[in-house]
Amino acid sequence: MAISPAAGHRDAVVVLPGIMGSELIESATGRVLWGVSDPRWYGSAWTTGDALAKLHVTEDERAGRTGRIRATRMLRFPAFAPVLRGFEPYRELLRGVRNNAAHPDAVLEFAYDWRLSVAHAAAELAKAAEAHLQAWRAHPQGSRDARLTLVAHSMGGLVAHYFVTELGGAGELRTLITLGTPFYGSVQAAGLLATGRGTPLPLPRRRLRALACTLPGLHELLPGYRCVKERCCAYSQLTAVDVESLGGDLELAQRSLDRQERLRAAAPLPQLRAVVGVGQRTPQSLTLAGGTAHVQEYVPDGGTCADRRGDGTVYRDAATLPGSPAFYLPQNHGSIARSEEAIAYACSVLTERPLGPPLGATELGLYVPDMVEVGRPCPIEVDLVDNPAAVVCKVFDLAANLEIARPWLTPHDGSLYAEVPLPGPGLYRIEAKSGGFSAVSQLVLAVAPDE
Template sequence: MTSNDLVVVLPGITGSTLGVRGDDGSPASEHLIWAPSAGAVWKLLTGGQSILKKALPEGIGDGHPDDGVEPVGLMPDVHVLPGIWTPIRGYDVLVSALEKQGYQRGTGGKPATLIAFAYDWRLSNRYNGERLKTVVEPALEQLRAQGGAYADARVVFICHSMGGLIARWYIEKCGGAEVTRKLITLGTPWRGATDALEQLVNGVKKGIGPLSLDLTDFSRSMPSLFQLLPEYACISNGGGWAKTTEVSVPNVSTAMVADAMAFHTDLQAAETARPASRTMTHMVVGIRQPSQTTVTFQDGHAVTSQTFGSDNDYGDGTVSLTGAVGLGEALDTNLAVRVPEQHTNLQCNQFVLDQVQEILTAQPVRRREITDTNVRAVVPDLVTAGQPLKVAFDLEADDPGDDPPRKAVTVSVRDAKGKVLATAEPKLRAGHGVATFADLPPGTHTVTLAGSSPSSTVRPVTSTTLVWPEPSR
């Protein structure tokens, strides 16, 4: 069942493939510089067509560098720039679910009811918000021109992660409020994410950890990554908490930090002034996963913590709950749907897909049973081939003070094609378990923690990890 609206899907940072138009005029889709899948990720990072050669010039602001880079499509597969954000599963599951409901991309002269909006994720979210306008409004006009049930069609945005910031900018600052019916955000850092602060301050330097390449200059050139910085006061400062513009943030451009804060405060002011922002918004947030929330600066480095003092709000493993809840709402707001899932997998989670369908159609949808035991998982983003992958987890008690549940958990690792590479059923001690996997092949792998039987009451959690090949000697 579909609505008669135009549905627009926006991926997160790194979630669009990028290419460069050929000298012979051939399309960018034939010259991809960012489209890694499984074993190809390191080739695209280190080869002749490396995305890392496309760092942005200083002072780019909200402009375009005219370097020939063009967005091509949404990532269908697992993708990651190590040290820049989080490994993310692709968007084919979400798009396919929408197509099965009857939404169609425009073909054969027929107006589209579904747009998968690819964008150059290096650039400012303000720039991409303006560009979104040039794509969405002509498509909506064509759809409305059919008349009948489509005459009053509007736009519904489904946004994962940073895609929600772009849609919000378009809605509030580019006139999009007039044509938008609903905004659905999946793990969007409405108030930013501490992970971005850590990555920008500490960088990813050659020779540190398992990497043999340097992403620091590339990451620090991206306005979009700065615009993922926390807006909330998250920096330990003399017994209190400070915002990024209230202290000196080491190693990064003060001007870009200030501009990123202005991006958030401008959006918040516009949403506050427009009460309809609340009635049109549906926030889906990941919960109960260990998430970095606050930062202490020590000797020019950012050291993160999962707590505000003694308080731990958790989140989706990448965006803390503090950063995920927007519109000035308290963390217990009724505007948010909470799903115990990792950031990497929210857009593929079946319960989330069911929620999206119900929001789109406003019709009853049969949901899968919500089970009663939640898993908190810690899965490394990156390990080197030859090193063991250690997956740690805890089972959450139903009520504080209760003993941890005694339920078997199976941890499985699958490759990018879905083939099971290894499974383990670790012994639990006080609700805590660790599964160790040795000799995993290089590539991007999916890690799933679930009950050991179909009738188990353990709610599954999925994450993604990258096994990096050993450097050649």
């Protein structure tokens, strides 16, 4: 007996990655500038800087003369940036979505140049989505009444939202599924622009800051909510002048904040289904002084302050829109689109089968530094644990694709704690798991002491 696919299967699906989530190549040479297969490349790139110089946005690109760099596909291999931490590949997400579509041809992988503005990427998305929808409606396995379903990670959700609300995409949209999208920005972006101003700083973070100050895409992630602490429980919104004082670009900051102002005034989006990362230590507010930003892990809550946490990059209340249902998942920002639960949720929305949290699932928070020196132990902290004895921690060398350690976690100041030496320069994944949710993971870059 033939089994008909569920109604959601008949849609044309577009999958969008987050910032730094697309492979970029130099058009003239075909050289891969971002998204290389060898994770050891990131240690060299962030310390020498030669490989990253081509990623800086030029005046020509800001003026709209693009094409020097092309996005070819979504990440197939782990990537890393200091402060922003790791970016996991999208293989599992793409596989899950394709397996739940009416046909693999119903799914479009939309890579975009994440260095440039949300508006630029959304204009490209509008053309690609329209062509994909028409091709799918004419496909032998397609449907003439098919509509668009967008599945977007992080900044990809901002691109999708701009396409839907400002470029007329709402008329063809059935559902927008976002995974860790910073609808109201991230304090991490403001902190990154100010990182190291007037203070000694490891070379990789200096390289990132120099790159970030040229990127419209990074400025798009600036926080648009009341996050600047003036005095006790008195907060104001970040301004473009504030961003300029931190070393950012005044024009790029104003564009981003203007876009967020339009977002606040826009009508509700009933098609939105947001996966929101929770349980991780997350910058939520900041203080400004002397051209520097100091981030804090709390926001105002009535007459006091509260730690709302989030996915380590986006705090939980910034990752969805008012009136939209949210699926809360304890996971880090760079790993959320790789997690089994987020993929299962996206597929359940596609097929219109609601999905609840796994049996036995508990919230768990993982904290590790973004970088460590080889020869120094890497600290690992795990908190929000109901059953400490059930927590398992693992360390993987991504270059060797090998598990290299299972640190023993011991109680320390209300959390669980371990230290593990990383054997050499390169990229490592640290995982912690307890209960029914998949492991919370984070990428760490190990660098030589003189780097």
